[in-house]
Amino acid sequence: MECIAEEQWIDWVDALAKDDYLVIDNFLNDEIYADLRRFFLSKLGHDEFDPAGIGALSDHHLDKSRRGDHVYWLDSNVDTHLSPVFEIIRDLIAKLNRYCYLGIADFESHLAYYPVGTFYEKHVDQFKDRSNRLISMIIYLNEGWKKGDGGELKLYLDDEERLVEPIAKRIVLFKSDVLPHEVLKTNVGRYSLTGWLLKKPAELGFLLG
Ligand SMILES: O=C(O)CCC(=O)C(=O)O
Numbered sequence: 132m133e134c135i136a137e138e139q140w141i142d143w144v145d146a147l148a149k150d151d152y153l154v155i156d157n158f159l160n161d162e163i164y165a166d167l168r169r170f171f172l173s174k175l176g177h178d179e180f181d182p183a184g185i186g187a188l189s190d191h192h193l194d195k196s197r198r199g200d201h202v203y204w205l206d207s208n209v210d211t212h213l214s215p216v217f218e219i220i221r222d223l224i225a226k227l228n229r230y231c232y233l234g235i236a237d238f239e240s241h242l243a244y245y246p247v248g249t250f251y252e253k254h255v256d257q258f259k260d261r262s263n264r265l266i267s268m269i270i271y272l273n274e275g276w277k278k279g280d281g282g283e284l285k286l287y288l289d290d291e292e293r294l295v296e297p298i299a300k301r302i303v304l305f306k307s308d309v310l311p312h313e314v315l316k317t318n319v320g321r322y323s324l325t326g327w328l329l330k331k332p333a334e335l336g337f338l339l340g
């Protein structure tokens with residue numbers, strides 16, 4: 132991650148602009164990945180995850196028939212163990228702003244755990260009454276993921292559907308407002324860090340599911 136060439140970033144940013152999504156493998160190095168996974172498992176072990184909701188503000192509610200993940204909202208001032216991860220996200224934002232003029236001002240993020248048998252039905256990451264999310268990003272933490280484990284991310288592109296396997300250290304980015312997507316039913320516990328790169332400073336992300 133540290134020594135990625137500028138040309139590589141330009142190619143990635145071009146691909147994101149053109150295709151509406153981008154997948155990068157081995158985005159995290161081994162050490163940062165191991166720390167993040169350890170942090171995740173410890174929060175999960177201490178029961179610090181809550182069932183995720185659907186919709187924003189007054190429309191916010193739980194509905195297990197549409198979404199079965201549990202989330203732990205991250206706060207860079209509190210979760211200082213993850214400073215290297217927040218640093219990587221800030222660096223990613225700087226690159227997107229430099230090469231894509233996206234004007235990203237902030238980000239919000241959470242850890243997501245999908246227990247066996249859960250999924251997240253087809254949706255767009257942009258609430259009707261709140262259009263702050265520009266880019267969605269998911270970093271996967273599923274060690275040894277293999278075909279049959281399920282939990283693929285299905286992207287509904289203009290003229291095709293693309294399945295992204297949730298393999299460890301992979302990051303996927305896509306435009307939050309245009310790309311419908313879903314998480315297929317997982318047959319194993321599924322681990323990820325999800326973030327949204329925002330137009331305006333984050334305020335209420337933790338309330339919004
Ligand atoms: O974990 C994923 O692959 C996607 C999660 C998602 O769509 C969301 O949290 O909005």
Ligand SMILES: [Fe+2]
Pocket residue numbers: 254255256267312
């Ligand atoms: Fe989503």
